Amino acid sequence: xxxxxxxxxxxxxxxxxxxxxxxxxxxxxxxxxxxxxxxxxxxxxxxxxxxxxxxxxxxxxxxxxxxxxxxxxxxxxxxxxxxxxxxxxxxxxxxxxxxxxxxxxxxxxxxxxxxxxxxxxxxxxxxxxxxxxxxxxxxxxxxxxxxxxxxxxxxxxxxxxxxxxxxxxxxxxxxxxxxxxxxxxxxxxxxxxxxxxxxxxxxxxxxxxxxxxxxxxxxxxxxxxxxxxxxxxxxxxxxxxxxxxxxxxxxxxxxxxxxxxxxxxxxxxxxxxxxxxxxxxxxxxxxxxxxxxxxxxxxxxxxxxxxxxxxxxxxxxxxxxxxxxxxxxxxxxxxxxxxxxxxxxxxxxxxxxxxxxxxxxxxxxxxxxxxxxxxxxxxxxxxxxxxxxxxxxxxxxxxxxxxxxxxxxxxxxxxxxxxxxxxxxxxxxxxxxxxxxxxxxxxxxxxxxxxxxxxxxxxxxxxxxxxx
Numbered sequence: 001x002x003x004x005x006x007x008x009x010x011x012x013x014x015x016x017x018x019x020x021x022x023x024x025x026x027x028x029x030x031x032x033x034x035x036x037x038x039x040x041x042x043x044x045x046x047x048x049x050x051x052x053x054x055x056x057x058x059x060x061x062x063x064x065x066x067x068x069x070x071x072x073x074x075x076x077x078x079x080x081x082x083x084x085x086x087x088x089x090x091x092x093x094x095x096x097x098x099x100x101x102x103x104x105x106x107x108x109x110x111x112x113x114x115x116x117x118x119x120x121x122x123x124x125x126x127x128x129x130x131x132x133x134x135x136x137x138x139x140x141x142x143x144x145x146x147x148x149x150x151x152x153x154x155x156x157x158x159x160x161x162x163x164x165x166x167x168x169x170x171x172x173x174x175x176x177x178x179x180x181x182x183x184x185x186x187x188x189x190x191x192x193x194x195x196x197x198x199x200x201x202x203x204x205x206x207x208x209x210x211x212x213x214x215x216x217x218x219x220x221x222x223x224x225x226x227x228x229x230x231x232x233x234x235x236x237x238x239x240x241x242x243x244x245x246x247x248x249x250x251x252x253x254x255x256x257x258x259x260x261x262x263x264x265x266x267x268x269x270x271x272x273x274x275x276x277x278x279x280x281x282x283x284x285x286x287x288x289x290x291x292x293x294x295x296x297x298x299x300x301x302x303x304x305x306x307x308x309x310x311x312x313x314x315x316x317x318x319x320x321x322x323x324x325x326x327x328x329x330x331x332x333x334x335x336x337x338x339x340x341x342x343x344x345x346x347x348x349x350x351x352x353x354x355x356x357x358x359x360x361x362x363x364x365x366x367x368x369x370x371x372x373x374x375x376x377x378x379x380x381x382x383x384x385x386x387x388x389x390x391x392x393x394x395x396x397x398x399x400x401x402x403x404x405x406x407x408x409x410x411x412x413x414x415x416x417x418x419x420x421x422x423x424x425x426x427x428x429x430x431x432x433x434x435x436x437x438x439x440x441x442x443x444x445x446x447x448x449x450x451x452x453x454x455x456x457x458x459x460x461x462x463x464x465x466x467x468x
Contacts, residue, residue: 002030002050005073006040006057010064017063018042025061027053041073065318072110109136121160130224138217145213159209159216161223167230168192168205171223178226186219187211195358288436290345291324291373292336292352299323299334301359302352313351319344342436346429353425367424374432375416380442381405384419384435395434401427403435 006018018033018040031043044050050072058070110125126136137159144157163171172179172192183190188211197205209219294302303310303323314321319340326334338348353368362368376384385392385405395403401423409417421431 002044002047003073004042004044004050004053005071006042007038007069007071008066009035009039009068010066011037012064013040021057021061021063022053025053025056027056029053123162130228134217134221134224137220138213141213141216156210159220161207161209161220162204163207163223163227165195165203165205166234167227168207170230171207171226182219182222182226186222187215188219190219190223287339287341288345288432289375290338290349290432292338292349293333293371293373294336294352294356295361296326296331296334298356298359298361301355301361302336309355313348317344317348317351319348321348342433345432349429350425369422369424370428371420371422372428372432373418373420374435375412375414376419376435376439377442378409378411378415378417380439381409381417381419383438383442391438395431399423399427399430399434401431403431 013035015033015035018035022029022042028045028049029042030045034041044053054070054072057068059067061068110127124140126133128136141157141159147153148157170178173181179190179192182188188209190210191208193206193208195205207223209216209223211219301309302313304312310321310323317340319338321339322337324335324337336352338345340348349372353370356362356370357368383391384395384403386394392403392405395401401421404420404422406418406420411417419435421428421435423431
């Protein structure tokens, strides 16, 4: 398989950019670069060249501010499912095992040998249908068990599966009922890594399954079934949300890392590389500025040690994020200034809301509600309010956010006034997008009026005065 998928590609990237990168790193390729929106494809002459491109470029080379992700392109027949299994002892015979897996399960197998050099565990990613993944998983366990006996490896080798944290709660179920049921029906012991192990860029939990091979295989099927159900439910909700939030491209948000190493079964039905949804983007999305107010005590958590967290957050979201100076010694709130396009705003604000919850700045049963300010042209404030407050009332009813345009504001030096939005994350996002939609309509109407004014007047011209 010598066709490569290149992900996380900037909208500014061109075929010439990739030509330059491959030439710079002396990586041969046997065809032109097929550049799409957000990703690209290229053929390599052989497996050696393809592996060199993956090793040298993936996660290491940046193009137009985005770090490229490079991996083998997956054939269509293998695109319906991905599963990653961990805890493969490093002494195993990789090539022999991979060939046996491919033959036995008819699945695509990626063994991440060169990642986490020296680590006691190596992950394996399987590309196949749900049934194919389960068959491959059982074959992997059979191979591991046999080779453990052959090499007199005495330690227990459990099955480990990675799953996105957003699915784990539903897998566990209320009071752990779902997990207990799977354990009882399959005769296995299942544990899940603690929340403390999660980081901003590792949103996955490790599901450890212990028991006989047959029992672990049955448990894997049940775990995957629950995770797929959760994923499908979330995707349906996201599709509904995309219709409700205008101007927001959910495909560009990266909420589900479709090609990242360490992808677990949580990604089982995500459209894999090579089958991304193509969307048409006319020009670059306009940058927006949002002022988000957080508790003053939370500033340290957002900035992180030596500013590392805010730097990572800014890079992850693709936005400029700064903390404004305190307005006084006893200030209870601090302003976070976020500058970026709609998708960057969504990701940055989502992480900030989540971080405040994780760090217990809000109670366990308390919803995180923050206030956000956006500036609008003074002449457009009336359109946001509407006649008799009709528009702003509709906004509040639709979004469940509190939207206030303070009266008697003095416009700033840019002739802008503030709109205040308060509520939970999705309420704030929906209100922001709806207000931006109103402003876009105002701008379009202005442009149409200007074009009308520039058009030459038609009809008979008045006679020129004669000289006497």
